[in-house]
Amino acid sequence: MRGLLIPLTLAQFLCSFAGSNMTVMISDISVDLNTTVHGVQVTITVFLLVMAALMIPGGVLSDRFGRKRCFTAGLALYGVGAVLSALAPSLGILLLGNSILEGIGTALLIPPVYILTTLLCTETAARVRAFGAIMAAAGLGAAAGPLLGGAITTALSWRASFAFQAVVVVLILVSSRRIRDPLPPDPARRVDLRGVLLSASGLVLIVAGILAAATNLLVTLGLVLFGALLLAGFAAAARADERAGREPLLSLALFRNRVSDLGLLTQNLQWLLLMGVSFVVAAYLQVEHGYSAIGTGVVFTAATAGLLVSSLAAGRLVRRHRRRTLVLAGFALTAAGIAMLLLLPGARTVSASAFVPGLGLVGLGLGAMLTPSVDLVQSAFDERWQGEISGLSRCVSNLGSALGTAVAGTVLVLNPGGRGYAAAMVLLGLLAVAGMAAAALLPRNPVAPAR
Incomplete structure (x- = not known):
């Protein structure tokens, strides 16, 4: 089982790394491609948004054509994009x-990671350990992205x-040859093109609107x-399909599970906070204080270490504590870390060591709750729903990442200097408190999976 999980874990690491490593390349890419900080922000946000918008259809396609x-x-498509980006x-x-x-x-490869993990790990303890490893890779990729990306950029270039x-990508393709799909493809599975267009367009317009605020x-x-109206139209169309006996892109029954709904909300806020804090700190250090790519990456070592420690301990923590307790504690630690980071702007020079306590707490908090949140959502449904709930879960998480860079980056653009940093951190702190409130509403003992 361990050999099968390695390529799945590495794939999640790669996708999370791709979402955060560009934050330390802002200055280098801006100069090399003759663009602006806002231009780089848009590139990062669109990547995260495309993932979010297409993650639900990705889950449906996994069922129709096969997870593997x-x-x-x-x-393969990701690899082509990486090569094209390197030569851009x-x-x-x-x-x-x-x-x-x-x-x-x-969007095509991530839903199978979670579906295959759920189907291959039938025992609760094994599933928790597997999700712990995958979420540790997800968090580590996002947190270590600035450090590793900064090191590569400084030693070679951002293109490297x-x-x-x-x-x-090549290593994952080679190591995944032994993975076998435990369920056959379902060629009869309907792909709701109208639902894809309405949901994707709605999400794109909402995030594009936030970016336009600058x-x-x-x-x-x-x-x-307009985006909200399209999403409302998506919900209405899904309801009409269900009443007519047709299969919609996303069953509305997924939103009638209180545990899953609250778990999805906490996932969205977790990734929003992770990407929001990363973008704000990285942009502030590079633009306002002239930090290099590697210098900025080193600052994030504290967050990486904190997230790695708590993520690796997630399996033991879930066995000893309620998942609700872990999510609540994770948001509390993250809020405390953001409060510490809020005290830093204003000085003419900023020492890297000043960010260590705050980023360390943020990393610890996020790592402690990533696994229990995912496990809460995936375990709320039986095998029949795994394709849809996996796509929805990843959509919500990646939408959080896109909103994190869009919202935090827009606040920075509107308020340059220390004022923008402070304003963005205040907003992120309030969202961490909102996460605590959502976690407090989770039941102490979730019921059996919905069927």
């Missing part, structure tokens, strides 16, 4: 390779970071409202 087949196809002569080509191709590839990703608040309002 979609996993392999997603990796302009921001537009980088957007195509990184944001579009890598984003689509990730994408070449590194292409090499990792230039035009009226445009922001229009895009967000």
Whole structure:
């Protein structure tokens, strides 16, 4: 089983790494491709948004064509995007390779990671350990992305970071040859194209509206409202399909499970906080204090260490404590870490060591709750629902990542300097408190999986 989990874990690490490593390349990419900080922010956000928008159809396609087949196809597409990004002569080509191709590839390969893990690990203890390893890889990839990306950028160039990703793709493809799909594909599984268009368009417009706030608040309002209307149309269409006996893209029954609903909300906030804090700190250090890529990456070592320690201990923690308790404690630690980071702006020079306590607490908090949140959501449904709930879970998490960079980055653009840093950190702190409130509503003893 361990040999089968290695490529799945490595795939999750790679996709999380891709979402965060560019935060330390802001200055280098801006200069090399003659663009701005906002241009790089858009590239990062679009990558995360494409993943979020297509993760639900990715789960459906996994059931229709087979988990292993979609996993392999997603990796191949991701590898092409990584190579194109490494050779990009302009921001537009980088957007195509990184944001579009890598984003689509990730949406194809990530749902199979979680579906295969759920199906291959039938015992609760084994499943918790497996999810612990995968979520540790997810968190570690996101937290270590700035350090590893900074080291590669400083030693070689930002382009080498994408070449590194292409090499990792090849390693995963080779090591995943022994994985066998435990369930046959379901060719009769309907792909709701109308649902795909409505849900993807709605999510894209909402995040695009947030990004537009840096230039035009009226445009922001229009895009967000239009996006919300499209999502409402998606829900109405899904309800109509169910009443007519047709299979919608996403069954609305998934939203009638209180444990899953609250678990999804906490997942969204966790990734929003992780990517939001990463982007704010990285942009602040590089733009306001002239830190290099490797210097910025070193600052994030504390978050990486904290997240790694708590993620690796997740299996033991879940056996000893209620998942609700772990999620609640994780948000409390994260809020405390953000409060410490909030005290730093204003000085003319900022020491890297000043960020250690705050980032360390953020890493510990996020690592402690990533696994129990995922386990709560996946375990709330039986095998019949795993394709849909896996896609929805990853969609919600990646939407959180996209919102984290969009919201925090927009606040920074609107308020340059220490004021922007402080404003973004205050907002993130309030969202951490909201996460605590959501976790407090989780039941102490979740009921059996829905069927």
